[in-house]
Amino acid sequence: MADRTSALGGLTIGAVARQAKVRTSTLRFYESVGLLAAPRRVSGRRVYDADVLDVLRLVHLAKGAGFTVAEIRRLMHGFDRATPASARWQAMAARKLRDVTMLIERARGMQKVLEALLTCECVELADCARPPRPATARRRNGSNR
Amino acid sequence: MADRTSALGGLTIGAVARQAKVRTSTLRFYESVGLLAAPRRVSGRRVYDADVLDVLRLVHLAKGAGFTVAEIRRLMHGFDRATPASARWQAMAARKLRDVTMLIERARGMQKVLEALLTCECVELADCARPPRPATARRRNGSNR
DNA sequence: CTACTTCTTCAAGCACACTTCAAGTCAAGG
DNA sequence: CCTTGACTTGAAGTGTGCTTGAAGAAGTAG
Numbered sequence: 005m006a007d008r009t010s011a012l013g014g015l016t017i018g019a020v021a022r023q024a025k026v027r028t029s030t031l032r033f034y035e036s037v038g039l040l041a042a043p044r045r046v047s048g049r050r051v052y053d054a055d056v057l058d059v060l061r062l063v064h065l066a067k068g069a070g071f072t073v074a075e076i077r078r079l080m081h082g083f084d085r086a087t088p089a090s091a092r093w094q095a096m097a098a099r100k101l102r103d104v105t106m107l108i109e110r111a112r113g114m115q116k117v118l119e120a121l122l123t124c125e126c127v128e129l130a131d132c133a134r135p136p137r138p139a140t141a142r143r144r145n146g147s148n149r
Numbered sequence: 150m151a152d153r154t155s156a157l158g159g160l161t162i163g164a165v166a167r168q169a170k171v172r173t174s175t176l177r178f179y180e181s182v183g184l185l186a187a188p189r190r191v192s193g194r195r196v197y198d199a200d201v202l203d204v205l206r207l208v209h210l211a212k213g214a215g216f217t218v219a220e221i222r223r224l225m226h227g228f229d230r231a232t233p234a235s236a237r238w239q240a241m242a243a244r245k246l247r248d249v250t251m252l253i254e255r256a257r258g259m260q261k262v263l264e265a266l267l268t269c270e271c272v273e274l275a276d277c278a279r280p281p282r283p284a285t286a287r288r289r290n291g292s293n294r
Numbered sequence: 295c296t297a298c299t300t301c302t303t304c305a306a307g308c309a310c311a312c313t314t315c316a317a318g319t320c321a322a323g324g
Numbered sequence: 325c326c327t328t329g330a331c332t333t334g335a336a337g338t339g340t341g342c343t344t345g346a347a348g349a350a351g352t353a354g
Binding site for chain 2: 065068069070093094097098100101104105107108111112113114115117118119121122124126
Binding site for chain 2: 319
């Protein structure tokens, strides 16, 4: 008996926050950056329709896929209205997929460096990093950035 | 005939920056946070010995392995001086390896979401995100944070 | 009515790794 | 002497995604 439609015909910000498992501050922040439309107000307070929860799920999905707030905003309403939603997502998803794949490659590079570190026997720290030893023997290094 | 030892018996900050491929501001920043020892000065200006380049390679290596500046500082001189360098690195490398592995797993989750997005046919954006459709048919979702 | 909770706004803060800026100093070349 | 270019400092700015705080208004329970 907590969050019933609250005799306002909608949900308070607190109710939405509980159901979507975010903080109220997050909801206000999303509104301020255009991820959420400004809901109607009843004596100053936000009153949401239940479908805001769908939007929040969408945002969560997009965040999980690695999109930034700016990108999510573009996904949601930065496009030609005639283009079907799936096409919008797919175009950006393809680009993001490349980014994520590169991220994974970089992380794999880190793993290699770390694994090398785990088996190295340098006594001086600097020994681990010195590559300009032409052809003596061991050498291990990753790169980044 | 650019960066010869500059008649100072050392390298200027500009020379070090060029050779290490970082900006001078980065070198000052590293010094300010304790990654680089303060070099001697000649009329106020920093004059570095060539071995600063080894230290910078080390920093680069550590950054490449995903260590933060604070961690690199600890790696370099936050430890018992008696402990051999390799042991210091290894202890922290083991922890960081776990972090990186988790990062990769999260990124894989993102890939899955993105691949699903690429093959989805939703017309309404919200359709992509709605899981509360009990047992109808398709369903795809990743999670994060 | 009182107390308590929830809500409001707006500014500032956090973490991270630097970069940029302003205002000046200093050495070398012409 | 003057110009040029590299250097000095500390403070503030950048980007990302929120959180926190202050100060006050409005709602709800008893």
